[in-house]
Amino acid sequence: MSKTILITGAASGIGLASAKMLLEKGHRIVAFDPQEDLMRAELPNCEEVEFFCGDVSKTADCQSSVIKTVEKFGNLDALMHWGAAHSTKRWDELDAEECNFIMAVNVTGSFLISQAAAHNMMSHNGGSIVLTTSASMLYGVTGGNGQGGPAYATSKAAIIGLNRSLARSLAPKVRCNAVSPGIAETAMIADYSTDQRAAMSKRFPMGRFGEPEEIANAGIFLISEKASFITGEVIHVNGGSNFN
Ligand SMILES: NC(=O)c1ccc[n+]([C@@H]2O[C@H](COP(=O)([O-])OP(=O)(O)OC[C@H]3O[C@@H](n4cnc5c(N)ncnc54)[C@H](O)[C@@H]3O)[C@@H](O)[C@H]2O)c1
Numbered sequence: 001m002s003k004t005i006l007i008t009g010a011a012s013g014i015g016l017a018s019a020k021m022l023l024e025k026g027h028r029i030v031a032f033d034p035q036e037d038l039m040r041a042e043l044p045n046c047e048e049v050e051f052f053c054g055d056v057s058k059t060a061d062c063q064s065s066v067i068k069t070v071e072k073f074g075n076l077d078a079l080m081h082w083g084a085a086h087s088t089k090r091w092d093e094l095d096a097e098e099c100n101f102i103m104a105v106n107v108t109g110s111f112l113i114s115q116a117a118a119h120n121m122m123s124h125n126g127g128s129i130v131l132t133t134s135a136s137m138l139y140g141v142t143g144g145n146g147q148g149g150p151a152y153a154t155s156k157a158a159i160i161g162l163n164r165s166l167a168r169s170l171a172p173k174v175r176c177n178a179v180s181p182g183i184a185e186t187a188m189i190a191d192y193s194t195d196q197r198a199a200m201s202k203r204f205p206m207g208r209f210g211e212p213e214e215i216a217n218a219g220i221f222l223i224s225e226k227a228s229f230i231t232g233e234v235i236h237v238n239g240g241s242n243f244n
Contacts, residue, residue, distance in 0.1 A: 002026045002027050002028065003022075003027045003028070003077035003078055003223070004027070004028045004029075004030070004069060004073040004074075004075050004076055004077050004078075005022055005027055005028070005029050005030070005077060005078045005079070005080060005223065006029075006030045006032060006065060006066065006069050006076060006078070006079045006080070006113075006117060007019050007022070007029055007030065007031055007032060007080045007082065008032040008033065008056055008079075008080070008081045008082055008083035008113060009032075009033060009081075009082035009083030009084065010029070010031035010032060010033050010039055010043070010082075010083075011031070011033035011034075011035040011036075011038040011039035011042060012033070012035065012038065012042075012186060012187050013082070013184070013186030013187055013188060013212050014082050014132075014181065014184060014186060014212045014215045014216050014219075015031075015033070015080070015082035015083060016039075016042055016043070016212070017211075017212035017213045017215075017216040018080055018082065018216040018219055018220065019031055019043055019049075020043070021213065021216055021217075021220060022220065023043075023044070023048055023049065025220075027048070028048045028049075028050075028073050029048065029049055029050070030049075030050045030051075030052055030065065030068065030069045030072070030073075031043055031049060031050070031051050031052065032052045032054055032056070032065050032083065032113075033052075033053070033054075033083060034053060034054065034055050036051065036053035039051055039053075050068060050069065050072045050073070052064070052065045052068055052069075055105070055109075056081070056083055056105065056109030056110070056112060056113045057104040057105045057108055057109040057112065058112075059112050059116075062109075062112040062113045062115070062116040063116045065113070065116065066116045066117055066119070066120050070120065075124065075125070076117060076120050076121060076124075076127060077125075077127050077128070077223070078127055078128045078129070078130070078223040079113065079114065079117040079127070079128075079129045079130065080130045080219050080223065081110055081113050081114065081129070081130065081131050081132060082132050082219070083105075083109070083113075084105065084106050084109075084132060084155075084188075085101065085102055085105040085106060086148060086152055086188050087099075087101075087102045087143070087148065087149055087151040087152045088143050088144065088145075088146055088147060088148060088149050088152070088191065089143050089149045089150075089151065090142060090143040090144050090149055090150075091142070091143070091149070091150050093143070093149075094143075094149060094150055094151055098151060099151045102151040102152060102154075102155050103151070103154075103155055103158075105155075106152070106155035106156065106158075106159070107155050107158045107159065107162070110131050110132075110159050110162055111162055114129050114131065114162070114166055114176070117129060118166070118170055118174055121170075121173065121174045122170065122173055122174060126172075126173035126174050127173075127174050127175075128174065128175045128176075128177075128222065128223040128227075129166065129170075129174060129175070129176040129177070130176075130177055130178065130179060130219045130222045130223060131159050131162065131163050131176065131177070131178040131179075132156075132159065132178060132179055132180075132181070133156045133157070133159045133160050133163070133178045133179070133180045133234060134148070134152070134153070134156035134180060134181060135180055135181065135182040135183070135236065135238045135241055135242060136148045136152060136153050136156060137153045137154075137156040137157040137160075138180075138242055139241070139242075140153065141153050145191075145192065145193050145195075145196040146189060146190070146191030146192040146193065146196060147189075147192065147196065147200075159178060160178065160234060163176055163177065163178040163232060163234065164232050167231040167232030167233075168232065171231055171232075175222075175227070175228075175230065175231040176231060176232065177222045177227070177230060177231060177232065177233050177234070177235065178233070178234045178235070179215060179218045179219050179222070179234070179235050179237060180234050180235065180236045180237065180238065181210065181215040181237055181238065182204065182209070182210055182236075182237065182238025182239050182241040182242075183200055183204075183209045183210065183238075183241070184209060184210040184211065184212055184214070184215050185209050185210070185211055185212065186212055189209070197209075203241050204238070204239040204240060204241045205239065205240030205241075205243060206239030206240055207239075208239065209239070210237060210238070210239060214237060215237050217237075218235045218237045221235075222235065
């Protein structure tokens with residue numbers, strides 16, 4: 001059955017891969033991202049796609065995106081929230097301003113977009129929410145060389161608590177789960193040095209980084225009926241990088 005899915009971070013990487021894969025499967029999508037030109041350049045201009053240029057750390061943008069979804073397609077079945085900000089500063093470089101910015105986008109933003117979607121889903125036919133955490137918070141990344149630092153890792157850890165809280169609050173009408181990607185080939189890791197890439201790949205039993213589609217598949221599974229008894233969980237998609 002075709003669904004209406006609101007996708008944040010849809011201009012790039014895993015969000016873009018999800019958007020394309022869901023369109024191929026016959027679903028309708030609302031692509032939410034602050035990078036409007038990129039999003040419009042990457043995705044087809046067709047009846048099954050609506051664009052929303054916005055910032056998940058702003059309540060009004062989150063609420064408006066849900067209103068626009070319902071105006072365009074009549075319903076909202078699922079939220080896939082991939083959008084996030086990155087911070088590579090080490091513990092002795094990070095300041096309150098960058099820390100607060102990362103928390104506002106990654107933590108408060110995850111809450112605000114989930115809240116906006118949940119208000120609609122709880123008063124209609126239910127639905128499913130997918131949040132995004134990161135293997136970086138298990139490993140304890142330290143920043144520098146393009147990798148996430150303490151602000152990013154902390155923000156991604158907080159999303160696990162939010163996921164559990166929302167899953168319990170919204171059940172049984174709405175399921176809420178999270179995907180935890182390992183390193184995937186997207187713009188987010190563009191600043192990795194060659195040495196950094198080689199060192200990080202060795203950490204992975206699979207011997208390589210993930211492709212955005214390999215991460216997107218986990219989110220697509222979680223919003224499907226095949227995941228109808230799964231809520232409050234985190235699916236790790238990281239080529240085995242949690243082993244060490
Ligand atoms: N790529 C990786 O190695 C990796 C690893 C672990 C987790 N993740 C997570 O996967 C998700 C997708 O990241 P990606 O790798 O595709 O990165 P990406 O940089 O390719 O895409 C991130 C997208 O989020 C959007 N975004 C930024 N700020 C936003 C905001 N305020 N509101 C809405 N959207 C915003 C960006 O414009 C961009 O399109 C993120 O949550 C990221 O933290 C990625």
